[in-house]
Amino acid sequence: MxxxxxxxxxxxxxxxxxxxxxxxxxxxxxxxxxxxxxxxxxxxxxxxxxxxxxxxxxxxxxxxxxxxxxxxxxxxxxxxxxxxxxxxxxxxxxxxxxxxxxxxxxxxxxxxxxxxxxxxxxxxxxxxxxxxxxxxxxxxxxxxxxxxxxxxxxxxxxxxxxxxxxxxxxxxxxxxxxxxxxxxxxxxxxxxxxxxxxxxxxxxxxxxxxxxxxxxxKSQLRRYIDDGIPADRTGMGRLLETLVRGKDGQYVLIILSSQIQWNGLFEAMGRPGWAANPPFDTQAGRSAHYEELRAHLQAWADQYDAEEIFHRIQAARSASAPVYDAAHFVTSPQVGYxxxxxxxxxxxxxxxxxxxxxxxxxxxxxxxxxxxxxxxxxxxxxxxxxxxxxxxxxxxxxxxxxx
CATH class of the missing domain: 3.40.50.10540 (Crotonobetainyl-coa:carnitine coa-transferase; domain 1)
Known part of the structure; x- marks a missing residue:
């Protein structure tokens, strides 16, 4: 060896x-x-x-x-x-x-x-x-x-x-x-x-x-150096990500920070009509109507367990992650493999x-x-x-x- x-x-x-x-x-x-x-x-x-x-x-x-x-x-x-x-x-x-x-x-x-x-x-x-x-x-x-x-x-x-x-x-x-x-x-x-x-x-x-x-x-520090404005700790005005809760009570993180990520999520949800029309058909519109967007995403997530949500989004080449507690992490097949x-x-x-x-x-x-x-x-x-x-x-x- x-x-x-x-x-x-x-x-x-x-x-x-x-x-x-x-x-x-x-x-x-x-x-x-x-x-x-x-x-x-x-x-x-x-x-x-x-x-x-x-x-x-x-x-x-x-x-x-x-x-x-x-x-x-x-x-x-x-x-x-x-x-x-x-x-x-x-x-x-x-x-x-x-x-x-x-x-x-x-x-x-x-x-x-x-x-x-x-x-x-x-x-x-x-x-x-x-x-x-x-x-x-x-x-x-x-x-x-x-x-x-x-x-x-x-x-x-x-x-x-x-x-x-x-x-x-x-x-x-x-x-x-x-x-x-x-x-x-x-x-x-x-x-x-x-x-x-x-x-x-x-x-x-x-x-x-x-x-x-x-x-x-350091990106947050750079924003202050460049703009003189401290980063907004609440995320107001920045469409980054959100959590949805599966019907099994477990959470999944969904990334919303770019049009590419949205395209994959749109496919994973089955191309719903609400997502294809204003205000949700643009990044600016989704950011301006963030709370309403969250409600739509949660309504979709209510149909599936967290693991299924995770795999559906990943299969559509968009980013998401299950929010594991210690028990779920220890028993994860990826960790075991x-x-x-x-x-x-x-x-x-x-x-x-x-x-x-x-x-x-x-x-x-x-x-x-x-x-x-x-x-x-x-x-x-x-x-x-x-x-x-x-x-x-x-x-x-x-x-x-x-x-």
Missing amino acids: TQAPLSHLKVVETASFVSGPYCGKLLADFGADVIKVERPGTGDVARHRGPYLDDGPDPEASGLYLYLNTNKRGVTLDLATPQGQDLFRELIADADVLIDDHRPGELAALGLDLDTLRGLNPGLVVTSITPFGQTGPWADYQADYLTTFHASGQGYLLPMNSPDRSRPPVRGAGYLGEYDAAVTAAIATLSALFWRGRGGTGQHVDVSTQHAVMHLE RNYLVDFEHPVAGVIRHPGRPYDFSNVAWQGTRPAPLLGQHNDEVLGDGLGRDAADLTKLREAGVI
């Missing part, structure tokens, strides 16, 4: 919760040896967030933690201690990447500043993920996923096309913005590694979560089914190699075998609370 594309890389991750760990997970899925560094005793913040297996709070059975940390090795280090800092420097000495989510200046205060780390390892790529980046007037501000999502402008746009035009902005589901920042960080890290491989040096990748989230809606869900056997949580990778390589058969590590699970392997500490040394370090 051909080796995974990043199997030659060593990544040290000193990050918690979502964005840093998910960035590390993405690299681990590419085959990198990702060593996760956690604080002794408490570990990653995600260990203390649900959902939990059987609803029993257990830092080894948090669904969030278990998903975000597959395919990694885990060690514990107290970076506030001189011994912990020394061990960390040893880990970094031959690493390719450091993923860090500490506040600006926090590692420097521990003697682990960029110059020190780069002095130990000139080829090191340091990827820092913080709410607002390492520079600027907000660099030192504390923030959580709710803060950065709204500071990005994304929250203002939701709920897009809401029928309740007085509804306040809402946050994206789950930790959406944190995942956006992680994907941005992973792409930037790979770019830095590519440049290093072309004869460059290591470098610092400074990721702003605020900017990463806004980057996905591509083997997207992968089982991991965890020593505490048991067999857990996780989302796998959203891509396949033609020459690398991928499978999950490790469940998320227990707290300090690989101390002996990484710090003992890897850094040359014997059993007596490790015992002393545990007793001192360093690991």
Whole structure:
């Protein structure tokens, strides 16, 4: 079997919760040896967030933690201690990447500043993920996923096309913005590694979560720059899409944003007379009579289940999508055919089914190699075998609370 594309890389991750760990997970899925560094005793913040297996709070059975940390090795280090800092420097000495989510200046205060780390390892790529980046007037501000999502402008746009035009902005589901920042960080890290491989040096990748989230809606920002008018969060005056509800109670998204999409929808509906005549025979007319258009579309949808609506529109070469909940997604034949869900056997949580990778390589058969590590699970392997500490040394370090 051909080796995974990043199997030659060593990544040290000193990050918690979502964005840093998910960035590390993405690299681990590419085959990198990702060593996760956690604080002794408490570990990653995600260990203390649900959902939990059987609803029993257990830092080894948090669904969030278990998903975000597959395919990694885990060690514990107290970076506030001189011994912990020394061990960390040893880990970094031959690493390719450091993923860090500490506040600006926090590692420097521990003697682990960029110059020190780069002095130990000139080829090191340091990827820092913080709410607002390492520079600027907000660099030192504390923030959580709710803060950065709204500071990005994304929250203002939701709920897009809401029928309740007085509804306040809402946050994206789950930790959406944190995942956006992680994907941005992973792409930037790979770019830095590519440049290093072309004869460059290591470098610092400074990721702003605020900017990463806004980057996905930059078209809205461009409209303001071009026109001086903020995007209309209710969708008024813009014919984009609508939801219809099938007779089974499930929803389907229908795209209305172009004449081409309308042509396919018109065929899928059986070329109804109302759709062939004014005002619905032009894009401008449909936009001006949007609420009446929605009523016609819903009357048609009332005849069919959601899956049938979806397949009818797709068969007419127009865009639509079923609005799946988790149960429908898991049982979807498309998901099953591509083997997207992968089982991991965890020593505490048991067999857990996780989302796998959203891509396949033609020459690398991928499978999950490790469940998320227990707290300090690989101390002996990484710090003992890897850094040359014997059993007596490790015992002393545990007793001192360093690991």
